Amino acid sequence: MSEITSFEKGRSPFSPGQPVPPDMFIGRREQVERMLRSAQQVTLGKQQNIFVTGEYGIGKSSLISYVRSKSEEELHVAGFHVFLGGVNTIEEMVVHVVSRVIQQSHASKVYDRVKSFLSKYVKGVEFFGVRLDTRALRDDAAELSHDFLPFLRRVWASLQEEYKGIALYLDDLNGIAREPRFSSMLKSLVDEISVSSGNGLPLLLVLGGVPERRREMIECHRPVERVFDIVRLNPLSxxxxxxxxxxxxxxxxxxxxxxxxxxxxxxxxxxxxxxxxxxxxxxxxxxxxxxxxxxxxxxxxxxxxxxxxxxxxxxxxxxxxxxxxxxxxxxxxxxxxxxxxxxxxxxxxxxxxxxxxxxxxxxxxxxxxxxxxxxxxxxxxxxxxxxxxxxxxxxxxxxxxxxxx
Ligand SMILES: Nc1ncnc2c1ncn2[C@@H]1O[C@H](COP(=O)(O)OP(=O)(O)OP(=O)(O)O)[C@@H](O)[C@H]1O
Ligand SMILES: [Mg+2]
Incomplete structure (x- = not known):
């Protein structure tokens, strides 16, 4: 057989350093089922909270990304996967969430409706996506973080004709896990949704981070422990x-x-x-x-x-x-x-x-x-x-x- 040089080789099927594409995703049946069950509960009006945890590189982001696409295709739950690796404050987090909502909505059919209430943060639409007005977004970040639930409700209002639920995946938690306001904000968000009968939000809230991040969040605000069901990832067999x-x-x-x-x-x-x-x-x-x-x-x-x-x-x-x-x-x-x-x-x-x-x-x-x-x-x-x-x-x-x- 003749030698194939590196130059002649095709595309490597491996993706070190990046969440795996859905067609290469293997295993994790139990965890996928567990998360899809929650996504399905959300479509029936029951708010759900999950913490995906496991050590560095074990596949948290890949699982989240896989579940996001499955939930969207099979259960019609619109999901936003936000990476918070370098984020330390809730204002920065909000900037990331809003940016993600805009960018992702642009790629799907609901952009026009989302755009109508977030248009002030859009500078223009280019070939590769939306050009954001990050300055305007940062100026409003404090206010948006106080009104995070109303913000989510508005996103949901613009999605509900096409979808049955909404999912927010806050992945790669790092510095923000040590920010007490983050833990208490999430706890209040969950509590407020649960008491607003009739005006509930079909939200699946998923956090992703190494076990230490969960511990830090609990240290900041003890009740967080009870809020999130844990999906733990171990090495594959x-x-x-x-x-x-x-x-x-x-x-x-x-x-x-x-x-x-x-x-x-x-x-x-x-x-x-x-x-x-x-x-x-x-x-x-x-x-x-x-x-x-x-x-x-x-x-x-x-x-x-x-x-x-x-x-x-x-x-x-x-x-x-x-x-x-x-x-x-x-x-x-x-x-x-x-x-x-x-x-x-x-x-x-x-x-x-x-x-x-x-x-x-x-x-x-x-x-x-x-x-x-x-x-x-x-x-x-x-x-x-x-x-x-x-x-x-x-x-x-x-x-x-x-x-x-
Ligand atoms: N179920 C899977 N099937 C195939 N490849 C996977 C699977 N899960 C993860 N991977 C691959 O393993 C590597 C690490 O995955 P991923 O980035 O999802 O892990 P992580 O737990 O989020 O890591 P980190 O702690 O660094 O954020 C990536 O190269 C990804 O493509
Ligand atoms: Mg990750």
């Missing part, structure tokens, strides 16, 4: 991960040699972010349309570099030290199977010279937030699965490769 790789390579007419999807699944640990990084790296390693073990192994190493560079650069630098590589080999094996371990277990099998460097290694990793001391003396914990699997991937390099299980 091995069969789901294997199916993901088979489906993705199949979609671009590439063949997988026996066992390679298992191998890729093993290194990605069911973490969607890693699945895409590994899949993408393997995709570019292959030059004949048939993915074999060699493509897979070189792809996994390339993915370790990419993941390290993108998310863990200081850790990656520290691990370059020769002193640390043999300890890393051992740590890699532990990282694959557990989120916490005993220092004594890590020390087992290390030679004396390595043992001497162990404390220093642990302290360095702690400083870089790649490890933290556990509750019990002598116990260490990986702060999240992505770090743990990155260390596992990184340990594949010569000299520190753990034995495959």
């Amino acid at each position: 091995d069969p789901e991960t294997e199916e993901f790789f088979s489906q993705a390579f199949d979609s671009v007419n590439m063949t997988l040699k026996d066992g390679v999807e298992k191998e890729m699944a093993k290194w990605s640990g069911g973490l969607p972010k890693l699945m895409h990084e590994i899949g993408d790296a393997v995709y570019w390693q292959d030059h004949d349309g048939v993915v074999d073990m060699h493509d897979t192994n070189t792809g996994v190493l390339a993915a370790a570099d990419i993941v390290g560079e993108k998310y863990f650069e200081p850790v990656r630098q520290a691990l370059r030290s020769r002193d640390y590589r043999s300890i890393l080999g051992k740590l890699g094996r532990l990282a694959r199977s557990t989120l916490s371990f005993r220092k004594a277990d890590l020390a087992k099998g290390l030679v004396d010279s390595e043992k001497k460097k162990l404390n220093n290694f642990l302290q360095r990793m702690k400083k870089l937030h790649a490890l933290c001391p556990g509750d019990v003396r002598g116990e260490w914990v990986f702060p999240n699965q992505l770090v743990a699997f990155y260390l596992f991937l990184e340990s594949t390099r010569t000299g520190s490769r753990p034995q495959s299980s």
Whole structure:
């Protein structure tokens, strides 16, 4: 078979760093059903609140995006997916929400009606979307944040002929979770809707963020705990991960040699972010349309570099030290199977010279937030699965490769 150069290759089916498109979305049946059930309740007039949570890169935004499109197509619930990553105040949040409502309405049939009451924030319509008057929007942000419920009601009024409900997905919560006004604003919003009988709002309110954001919101305003039902995302199962790789390579007419999807699944640990990084790296390693073990192994190493560079650069630098590589080999094996371990277990099998460097290694990793001391003396914990699997991937390099299980 002739070699295919990278230049000649088509579009990679993997999308590292972006929510997955609906046709590549796999698994999460239970969570999807749970959320669609709420969307359906909303269409029957019952307001619903959900907090989608799980660690970094586990697939919160992808789930939200998938549910948004399903709810819209199948249940006629118009949804607005707003990313609040850099947002710290409710005024900024309102600016993001209004912008999203305008931009999204533009892409659908309801734009004219939404435009009629938000026209003062529209400068013009261009080929790529609406040009917003962000200054006017910022000037009004304080007022809009006080009148957030009336604002939502007006959006709903302009949608209700075509839709049966409205959904607001506030995703990527970050700094705003520590803003007490945010938690109390949402709580009041929910309370006001529930007491306004006859004038209710068929609203599905969904928040997306890592578990710490939820904890912060509860610390700011305790009742928030009771308001949101939790949809939790865990790593995907091995069969789901294997199916993901088979489906993705199949979609671009590439063949997988026996066992390679298992191998890729093993290194990605069911973490969607890693699945895409590994899949993408393997995709570019292959030059004949048939993915074999060699493509897979070189792809996994390339993915370790990419993941390290993108998310863990200081850790990656520290691990370059020769002193640390043999300890890393051992740590890699532990990282694959557990989120916490005993220092004594890590020390087992290390030679004396390595043992001497162990404390220093642990302290360095702690400083870089790649490890933290556990509750019990002598116990260490990986702060999240992505770090743990990155260390596992990184340990594949010569000299520190753990034995495959
Ligand atoms: N169900 C899924 N099927 C296939 N790919 C997925 C799935 N869920 C997530 N992904 C992929 O995994 C990566 C991370 O997903 P996503 O951005 O949705 O996670 P997240 O939890 O929102 O991350 P963050 O905490 O960084 O916001 C993306 O590349 C996305 O395409
Ligand atoms: Mg996200």
